[in-house]
Amino acid sequence: MIGISGTGANAADRRDRRFGYAMATPSLLVLFLIILFPVISALFTSLHDYTLIAPNFDTFTGLTNFKLALGDAEFRHSAWLTLRFVIGVVALEFLIGFAVALMLNKVERFKPIYYAILLCPLLMNPVIVGLIWRMFLHPNLGIVNYLLSTIGIDPVNWLGDTKIAIWTVILVDIWHQVSFMIVLLLAGLSSLPKEPYEAARVDGANAFQCFIHITLPMMRTVIVVTLLIRLIFAVKTYDLIYIMTRGGPGTATDFVSYFIYRTAFVSLNVGEASAMSIILLTAILGLTVYLYRYMRSIN
């Protein structure tokens, strides 16, 4: 940092490096103990026939648990459901969020009020979100079906119908998380430079052309980062399912996180559940590497 002669700079550099590692070590030790070690232990467990009935590592089974997991129709079903859910919520939240962000970026009046309101669900506990919507969506006693009946729509079995349940969960997730998209996309929009728009207007471009040719290209990295973060968090969705449907009706909303939970704590097969969680981990790591590269390109 502040060396004067050549050798002095080297010594200072070395001491800088040592100081850096000394500062990072306590945190790294804790991260190793509570994250890396458990992940390695999950990997170890996934290679053994480990159940909660016989919790020991006596039988090494190699990749059998992975084969069982990948061959398990229920696991594949839950992976497919999770994929549908994730694409559904990310796409819909993005479309609604972008539309609202564009409008918020346009208006001046009442903007602080709109903004304050949309922040409300953002940091709410998913358990609370699930509980209040369960209450609203109750088939006979819920307010939603009552309101629908006043405009002549028959009661809907929101959480009890195998075809509707996943859409209900998606709608509730949108209510909870759409503000995430709005806040980040609005931050991106409000930091765009004004000049390209003025130049385009002089050239006679309309609002739609401006959006396609100026806004979208300039927003690209912000959009990608926002989508990726939301996507990774959506894959983790667990609380909402546990509270609202417990994976049901049947297995209509049995997303991966919940299915792994069931395999470990209901079927008591921790070995196979660990194999599934390692498969999930691989997918998340892939997405995270992609996100990391994009985050670097923003700064």
Add this chain to the structure above:
Amino acid sequence: MKLRWSNIVPHVILSVFSLCILLPLIWVLRVSLTDKLTAYKIPPEIGHLGLENYVEIFSTYPFERWFLNSLVVALAATAISLPLATAMAYAFARFNTGGAFLRLGVLASQMLPPIILVLPLFTLFFSTGLMQTHMGLILSHLTISLPFLSWMLVSFFEGDSASLEEAARIDGATRWQAFIKIAVPVAAPGILAAGLLGFILSWNEFLFALVLSGASSQTLPIGLASMETHAGVEIAPLAAATVVSLLPIFALLPFLRKYLIKGLSLGALK
């Protein structure tokens, strides 16, 4: 101002959107203030309004214990992670310690689905006697708050105080003094805001508490979830409990406004 369609349409849409967000919350507040029978009436009646449900959650349910457990666990996890994360983030920002490899490792730890960690923690806690203890729960919450804070705080140390620190070093301050007397005070507002976000992450955590806590260490989300199953369909006290659980979050929100974008985008946007 001229009244034009292009001016009105956004306001109409934004108002409808705001109502969609706000009405459910107002309705919960309303249910929490009605008596049990009125809460079920369809079509709804306003009826008598009072605070009986708020009294009941404290007298009939161990709400106080849930609340205190949540508070203790979230405060402890944040208090442990904050200094550790601050030191590591400073090393990342100033000395590029560990390079891209460690940074990616920290980001990946943060993105890890809790279901992946809860299985090994469950077996480890069983063999070490940490099962159902506050200590175990605090450790499990560190897996969320420590990577989050480490990652977040890097961006607070990038830029701002580097030249001040350099001046102090020329005046003879040690590296540690430059960190503790200059870098930390300059970044203090950001560090505190990140700490509040970390607290909220812990406050909202569900899966670890579900698997790793016992009757005496149960946190608020677990308590709320059990209220619903035990009491069958008693929505009025549940609504009151919901309102009380939301209070800390809404109380903290104004202090977070400035740092919310940074927090939500994991430091990518300002």
